[in-house]
Structure formats: structure tokens, C-alpha cells
Amino acid sequence: MPSKTALPASPKDPFKALGTTRLLNIHEIMVRARLLEERLIKMSKGGDGFFWIGGPGEEAFNVSLGLHVKKGRGVDYDFLHLHYRSSSIMLAMGAKPIDTLRQMRSVAGDPYSKGRQFVNHYAIPELNVPPVSPTIETQYVTAIGTGIAQARAKTDSVTIVNGGDGGTAEGDFHSCLVWANRPALPLPIVMIVVNNGWAISTKGSDQHGEKSVCDWAKVFPDMPGRTVDGNDVVASWAALDEAFSYARRNRRPYLLEARCSRLYGHSSSSGANRLPEVDCIARFEEQLAERGIAKADALKKVWEREAAALDEAHRAVKSETPPGDESIWEDVFVDPVPASYPTRGGR
């Protein structure tokens, strides 16, 4: 079992270990994710959609996370129980920005919810991503179930669950810890908490006496708990390598806390204005330039290319139609609602 306190020091330069192709791929997805979130904010403010909530500031950690996933459908692949700041994870797994724009505009062609859910509420059976819910922390108890199914199967797949630091006050976080560490059946769950220090407008430091979220793992003798600088790509990559390989190999849970910026506040309800916090993309670009991995011009071109692609997607979505009124009766049950089901709203 690894040490419970510190990540093992990497013998090599982590940038070299990752390699140029991977680093530039991470950068490209981070840029795509940032531009998408900023576009969503603009749409929300401009009446081209309603509420916005998302994860700008979490790209370094979340893109790295998405690239660690064993993608596919069923128990032999990783399951992801996500919250609403997970767009970077989804883009890293291959989701298309245009589909998130569709959900923002709540059009009929929104592939995640048919115009029913807030933006960044993914539901992708092909990628083992069950419906993201606006309820706080419930994903930590649904994660138990896929974890049980994977613990029973002969597989190296794991369950990933993520949420924020504020949500760790909920009982569901602790349910996940207890169930994942049952001696009768330990579960291969990578429990992730992105700690941005805030729960909407409430400071975490006023509400949480525990020194660190990852300290919750200390209760369980065999559960590693680590904190990583989630604004740093290579640190995040190494921490995720460690967490995923531990859970895959040992079929046991791992708690990983990532300290990340919340660059645009909680949501559109708090204004969604840019805040003076560390920008993980700017930092990553400095690192890439310092090491001669990419020149500033080349990086700028990535922004331009991604912005152009997003413009085109946005134009396309603008002509898409909203869902029809009667579509509310689709999917209530797996089969159509019975003919005698009350459908008049009492009128």
C-alpha cells in the first residue's frame, strides 16, 4: 500500500514522461472546454439559454481525468457519476461541444435530456455516464451500485465519482466512504472531490473543521487519501495515475482531493463574472513555452481554431427547434404511458 500522505516523487521529468503529443492534446481539450464554458456563459447572459453552471477553472484536472477513463459501456468499463462541473471530462472522453450547446438552448436535439435539464447535465449510456443531477452529492451513493457490480466482475474497471468540497458535508459522501470500505466487499471507486473553497457564496473554511477533505480517508486503514494541485496538469496527471492504478489493481477505493480554481463563480445566479484566481490554462501554456514544447503562436492558433469550430457549432444550433409540448409524455415510463394515465393536469 502506498504512503497515505504524499505522492511518490517521479523519477523523470513529468513533462518528458507525458510526451509532446499527449501534452498538446491535453492543451487542445482544455482550450476547447474553456471556450465552451465561456460561450455557455455568454449564451446565458444573452438570452440564448437559461441557467448556466459549469466548470471553468477545472480543465487541468478534469481533462487529465477524462483521459484516464477506460471508455465503454457495461461493467467491464469505467462508470462515471459526475456533477455539473464536468464538461472537461466529457470533452476529453470525446463528447462534442455542439451537444452541450444543444442542451444550453434546450432544443429537441439535446442528446442528453431532450431539452429537459440544465446545461452540463450529461447522460451517455455508451460511455457509462448516468444522468447528472442538480441534486448535491447523490452521485456518491449511486456510485456504490456500479462499484458493487464491478467488484463482483472479473475486470479492472473502476467507478469514478466527483463532486465539490461543499457537498462533502452531505451524508451521501460518507455513505460512499462506508460502503466502499466494507470488509465484506471493498469497492473499486475513485472518489474525487474538487475543492474550490466555496459552496455557492459560503466559504468552506467557515464550515469545515477538517484540515483537508482527503483526511476523511484516514478513518479507513486501507484507503489512501491525497490532495493534489488541480490547477497543474502534470501534478494532476500523476495523482490520477496513482489513484486509478491503485483502484484498478487493488479493487479498493481511493480518495483524491483536487484543489482547483472556480474562475466564474458558482453559476449564472452569482453573475458568472471572471474572478482573479489561478488560471490553469495560462499556467500550462507558460510551462509548455518554458520547456520549448510549444511556441506562443502555435498555442494561440489552437484558441483560434477551437473558437472557429465553436462559432460554427453555435450557428448550427441556433436553427434547431425546441421540443414539442407533447414530448413531456415521452420517457415517463420505458413503455408509453397507459391510455388511462391522467394527462390533463386536472382540467
Added chain:
Amino acid sequence: MANMAQAIRMALHYGEQKLGVKEVYGEDVGPPLGGVFTATQGVDCSWNSPLDERGIVGAAMGLAWAGSRPVAEVQFVDYIFNTIDLLKLAGNGHWASGGKFKTPLVIMTPTGSGIHGSMYHSHSFDSVATKLHGMKVVCPSTPIDAYGLMISAIKTDDPVLFLKPKALLRAKGEELIPGEPADEKTLKEMIDAPVGDRSKWKPKWPKLTDYSVEIGKAKVSHPGSDATVVTHGRLAPVCLDVARRFAAEGRGSVEVLDLRSLIPYDWEAIKASVKKTGRVIFVNEETEITNFGEHLIRRLVDEMFYELRVRPRLLAGKATPGIGLSPNLEYFTQPQTVDVERAVADLLADPA
């Protein structure tokens, strides 16, 4: 004849053998106890969970998404209130995901009064259960219906809340379950765990067959032409008994409709019976404020006002904060046989 707990046990065994159920779990659900009402005794894939209802319900959702077709138990419905948001998520997952995610799970839980259960072992949950839209809700009143509804609940790809009337779990039925030995002592020897050391005990299951009761179909448990009683759960056998006595005593021909499913409910069966009798009473255990029966009455008034010969009625639990332990308190709070008898007599006597 099997009792309802034995019937559920047999259905769960059929489910694990033939229908892909991989996990049956909850508090004290696995060996050695097999559930506080023994409804999971001897089931191979049963196991004990932590004492955590939210974990139980959340795990069921994850297991459903992973293809395990779980049947999870919340030990008493009185303990289910802290899981309501999770039950809502189970119910709305298919709709929220635009039809992408099915959540085939069964949450079973003993409901209602009748065992001197005091404030936290006597609750009913019907009105909340019927507002978890997307969730199917069933509540059998006989062992054979419990068997058939459990098999249907396991088979459907929708989430199902399976309410077990706790006062009826030990009650025997009037019909044999397909495959059940005719002699109940034989059944007991085959599938009831012995008292004492059970570590080496294994059940000998009868040759069970696929017997389904369609979710959404009511049953006319007693045909009649003068008045309709719509009921379910613990009060269904009470209403049946009253209808039989009225028939025997020449006091009126009372039709008893056992709903069996609350969501979706069998509106066509209710309409057909009321069309015939013009007199109807809804009898259930929930408190009277915002009662499921009230919804059915409102719909009848909307759709069949001119076919009602007298005002439709509700006989329900009294709207107190709880059900007291003293038998005086419980019997006064919850409808009993004498209340059903009086209410049906009034319904029949009401001048049209």
C-alpha cells in the same frame, strides 16, 4: 398455503434463477435472518448492507445501471422518508436522460399498520409514493399477487416500489402459487429456516414457474352490483370480508376492487365498476389530507359526475402526527373492520 413472506421469497428465488436478479440486499436481509419478516430467507444472492437507507437506494440505482436487476429492501417504509430525493431520481432518470437510461430496480418495503408498531412502524407512504412520477408502485394483498407482482416488478425496465403490507406478511392465501406444494407443512419444511443454528441450512425450493400479475391491473376480489369499494393492501382482505358478510346476510351486493397497483392504476376497472354501481368508497390506510383516494375521487367527479348516484366517499387514516401504540389509539386512528362495515352500510343506504 404460502404466506406473503414465503411468496415473496419464492418470487425472489425465481428472479435470481431465471430473471437476472444478481443482488437482493438491505438491512438484515441476508443470512442468518433473511429479513425481519423473513421475506428474503434462503435467497442465494441476499446479503446484509450497512444500516443506511440512502446507501441502499443509491446502490440500487447504480446496480440497475450496471445491469444487476437489484431488489433492495428498506426495512420499514417508516425509514424511507430520508431517501425520497433518491427515489425521485430513480423515477425520473429515464425522463431526465431523454429516454437514454433505464433504471430496472425494485425497492421493497413493509408498509402500513396492524402490528402494534407505534409511531415508526405503522406509516403508510402511498401519497408520497404516487408522486415519484416515473416510478411504478405496487401493493399486493394476497400471497399469489405478491408472487406475481414481484415477478413483474423484476421484469419491467422501470423502477418499482413494492409496498408489502406488514400486517399481511404472515397471512396465508386462498390460492396456491404455481409450483407450491399443497401441504403447507411441506412448504415450511422446504423453505423456512430452522430455529437455532442455520449455518448449514439450505432451502429446497419448489419447482417454481413464471406467474406474472400485470402492473397496472386491478382485481375484482368480490363481484357486486350495488356499491364499489376500491382498496389495496392491508384493508383489501378487510373489505373482502365485509363484502362477503353483506352478501351472506342479504345486506347488499358489494363489489371489491383490489387495486394491486397504485402507479399506474387501473382507471378502466374503477370506471367500469362505478358505472355499474353508481356508489363508491375508497378505503386505504393513508392519512386523509392529500390522500391518494382523493385523487381518484376528483377524477371520478370530473369524468363520471352524472353517473354517480351518491357522493363518493373516502375512508382513510386520521391525520394525526403518528399512530399511537395503545390499541385504542391505533384502532381509532386507522380504519378497522367495523369502520369499513359502517361506511359501506352508509354508502348503500344513502338515498340516490
